[in-house]
Amino acid sequence: MRAVTIKDIGKKLGINHSTVSRAINGDPRISVDTKRKVMDAVRDMKYTPNLAARGLIRGKSNTIAIITPSYFSNFSVDIMAGIEPEMIKTRYDVTYYTTSKYTTIGTQNKDSDLFAKILNERKADAVIVNGPIVGDPDILKRYKKAGIHIVYIEGKGDWGHRVHYDNQKAATMAVKYLADRGRKRIGLLVGNYEYVESMKERRDGYKKAMLDFTGKYDKDLTFSFYEDFGDACKNALMHFVDKKANAIYVATGDEDAIKVMAEAEKLGIKIPEDIAIIGQDDMKMAKIAGLTTIKQPISEMGKKAVELAVNAIEKNELKKMRDEIFYPELIIRKTTC
Amino acid sequence: MRAVTIKDIGKKLGINHSTVSRAINGDPRISVDTKRKVMDAVRDMKYTPNLAARGLIRGKSNTIAIITPSYFSNFSVDIMAGIEPEMIKTRYDVTYYTTSKYTTIGTQNKDSDLFAKILNERKADAVIVNGPIVGDPDILKRYKKAGIHIVYIEGKGDWGHRVHYDNQKAATMAVKYLADRGRKRIGLLVGNYEYVESMKERRDGYKKAMLDFTGKYDKDLTFSFYEDFGDACKNALMHFVDKKANAIYVATGDEDAIKVMAEAEKLGIKIPEDIAIIGQDDMKMAKIAGLTTIKQPISEMGKKAVELAVNAIEKNELKKMRDEIFYPELIIRKTTC
DNA sequence: TTGTAAGCGTTATCAT
DNA sequence: ATGATAACGCTTACAA
Numbered sequence: 001m002r003a004v005t006i007k008d009i010g011k012k013l014g015i016n017h018s019t020v021s022r023a024i025n026g027d028p029r030i031s032v033d034t035k036r037k038v039m040d041a042v043r044d045m046k047y048t049p050n051l052a053a054r055g056l057i058r059g060k061s062n063t064i065a066i067i068t069p070s071y072f073s074n075f076s077v078d079i080m081a082g083i084e085p086e087m088i089k090t091r092y093d094v095t096y097y098t099t100s101k102y103t104t105i106g107t108q109n110k111d112s113d114l115f116a117k118i119l120n121e122r123k124a125d126a127v128i129v130n131g132p133i134v135g136d137p138d139i140l141k142r143y144k145k146a147g148i149h150i151v152y153i154e155g156k157g158d159w160g161h162r163v164h165y166d167n168q169k170a171a172t173m174a175v176k177y178l179a180d181r182g183r184k185r186i187g188l189l190v191g192n193y194e195y196v197e198s199m200k201e202r203r204d205g206y207k208k209a210m211l212d213f214t215g216k217y218d219k220d221l222t223f224s225f226y227e228d229f230g231d232a233c234k235n236a237l238m239h240f241v242d243k244k245a246n247a248i249y250v251a252t253g254d255e256d257a258i259k260v261m262a263e264a265e266k267l268g269i270k271i272p273e274d275i276a277i278i279g280q281d282d283m284k285m286a287k288i289a290g291l292t293t294i295k296q297p298i299s300e301m302g303k304k305a306v307e308l309a310v311n312a313i314e315k316n317e318l319k320k321m322r323d324e325i326f327y328p329e330l331i332i333r334k335t336t337c
Numbered sequence: 338m339r340a341v342t343i344k345d346i347g348k349k350l351g352i353n354h355s356t357v358s359r360a361i362n363g364d365p366r367i368s369v370d371t372k373r374k375v376m377d378a379v380r381d382m383k384y385t386p387n388l389a390a391r392g393l394i395r396g397k398s399n400t401i402a403i404i405t406p407s408y409f410s411n412f413s414v415d416i417m418a419g420i421e422p423e424m425i426k427t428r429y430d431v432t433y434y435t436t437s438k439y440t441t442i443g444t445q446n447k448d449s450d451l452f453a454k455i456l457n458e459r460k461a462d463a464v465i466v467n468g469p470i471v472g473d474p475d476i477l478k479r480y481k482k483a484g485i486h487i488v489y490i491e492g493k494g495d496w497g498h499r500v501h502y503d504n505q506k507a508a509t510m511a512v513k514y515l516a517d518r519g520r521k522r523i524g525l526l527v528g529n530y531e532y533v534e535s536m537k538e539r540r541d542g543y544k545k546a547m548l549d550f551t552g553k554y555d556k557d558l559t560f561s562f563y564e565d566f567g568d569a570c571k572n573a574l575m576h577f578v579d580k581k582a583n584a585i586y587v588a589t590g591d592e593d594a595i596k597v598m599a600e601a602e603k604l605g606i607k608i609p610e611d612i613a614i615i616g617q618d619d620m621k622m623a624k625i626a627g628l629t630t631i632k633q634p635i636s637e638m639g640k641k642a643v644e645l646a647v648n649a650i651e652k653n654e655l656k657k658m659r660d661e662i663f664y665p666e667l668i669i670r671k672t673t674c
Numbered sequence: 675t676t677g678t679a680a681g682c683g684t685t686a687t688c689a690t
Numbered sequence: 691a692t693g694a695t696a697a698c699g700c701t702t703a704c705a706a
């Protein structure tokens with residue numbers, strides 16, 4: 001079945017379809033009378049515009065794309081919790097892309113291909129990018145030229161607005177709190193800090209804070225992993241025990257911190273008596289697990305990202321890039337004394 | 338900046354754009370030579386098709402829409418965890434809609450409006466609907482006529498494929514397990530069973546199982562809430578204590594079960610000694626909280642929904658509706674003895 | 675205030 | 691095997 005078009009409405013009303021279009025789009029030159037007739041017909045005939053056609057001619061999609069490494073990581077979920085209520089207020093649709101599709105081993109696809117696809121297929125008027133995903137400079141230039149806005153959450157590129165978090169301060173807070181309570185041998189569990197910006201910043205913060213608050217930075221107290229945590233968890237804990245750590249700042253997030261807690265329980269290590277643990281992010285699970293952690297206002301960051309994206313679209317802001325930073329907060333629970 | 342089109346490619350190669358189109362779409366009548374040239378140009382010029390244009394003429398969107406009450410509820414997240422890896426294998430994009438936008442108080446919007454919008458704007462070739470959202474029969478008829486497929490997860494409508502769960506059996510398993518271990522006064526915490534199909538089924542299962550395994554159904558042992566749980570949690574627990582329950586099956590899910598546990602702790606009620614608790618779904622948090630629960634293979638259900646949707650699109654299956662059912666499993670942890 | 679006609683990028687239907 | 695042209699539904703100069 002064919003859906004109702006403006007031509008159908010025009011035919012029924014005995015007027016031209018362009019008049020219908022103008023009436024629908026609020027063109028001021030249309031007479032109140034025809035406008036009313038058109039609007040009535042729209043309701044009666046259950047007309048809604050074909051956005052493919054509209055997008056084709058306007059070069060706009062009325063859509064904001066969200067790119068995440070995965071839909072369902074804890075981080076993505078919290079970001080979404082912030083994005084959803086904000087998107088609801090707007091007239092934009094949401095399309096989701098995960099980079100996992102574009103980094104599949106065995107194909108030549110890369111993150112850049114996803115950026116290119118969204119650009120060329122005119123799938124979005126703005127793109128919110130979450131995580132360590134970087135469009136290459138060439139693509140970014142094309143986005144700018146095409147007037148498609150970019151907002152990075154916890155990441156950055158040559159061009160685009162930013163919403164990010166003071167990772168260095170987060171690490172500093174963790175170290176200072178532990179050091180103040182007499183824990184001087186603080187281990188750092190961190191991700192791939194050569195590739196992931198946030199991990200680099202947390203590591204830098206940790207390093208400086210160790211010098212400032214314990215007087216000593218011992219590189220043996222850092223354990224980093226590049227792959228899925230899985231078994232590495234056990235290894236990490238063993239490593240810290242071996243190095244006589246009496247505290248750990250799990251910079252990779254609460255989920256890993258909780259995994260470390262589970263390993264400790266198996267090994268009969270008491271938390272916080274033997275080893276204190278501080279997580280990162282304050283995910284829901286941190287509360288359930290009683291984990292002391294450094295909060296990241298992830299949802300608010302998602303909300304702000306939508307604000308920036310919508311603002312950028314409506315004001316077509318392509319030159320002055322906005323940069324919004326959020327700050328950490330210490331949440332004390334039961335894994336520190 | 339304009340993106341590269343097939344006309345640009347045609348011009349560069351000195352051939353007609355329709356030939357380019359055919360080459361790209363694998364028309365067998367095209368010569369190997371021109372096909373190669375076209376494909377080279379596609380790569381060099383970084384061409385990707387404008388899907389708005391393609392969608393316009395084909396009447397297809399190459400998109401599957403996902404409708405959930407909210408993006409970020411635990412249930413949605415788990416569904417997505419199943420949907421994502423499956424979608425990655427396909428050539429479809431994902432667009433998200435939450436019904437919250439369409440049930441906002443103060444507007445006349447309804448779920449049906451969302452269905453209508455997706456239909457008329459040709460936003461999707463198939464729709465996966467998650468939760469107690471029902472398109473009205475009229476709209477459904479229009480979907481069928483328009484050839485837009487529907488897959489319900491844990492719900493149903495007059496027309497559409499289904500992926501669902503044996504809720505009745507889930508409740509039966511919970512009751513039987515508790516009764517077998519001597520707990521005969523089992524409370525049921527349930528949602529709005531007049532409106533939500535799954536809640537109705539769980540309640541039915543509970544009722545029958547109480548008769549079968551404890552010999553007695555006492556309606557005072559049922560507590561249902563219609564609104565956000567929040568404070569109702571405390572009331573529920575007090576109610577069950579008052580009615581001398583020695584076990585509770587929290588049919589509304591693990592999250593609520595954990596809230597009940599937290600309330601119990603505040604009140605000095607011992608779990609499982611005083612009251613045993615069984616949750617529902619086996620979310621991630623259930624493991625962290627040590628909650629005994631009835632598993633629902635939510636992710637697998639999401640995966641199956643994508644399979645059904647893609648299959649329906651590609652075979653244009655509009656008459657024979659598929660119905661896939663999944664079964665519960667008891668996961669024993671620490672909140673039952 | 676309204677009608678006419680061109681055009682967005684693609685695919686489909688004729689030709690050749 | 692390829693070219694020319696119409697068509698999808700919409701918006702928008704340009705006319706009237």
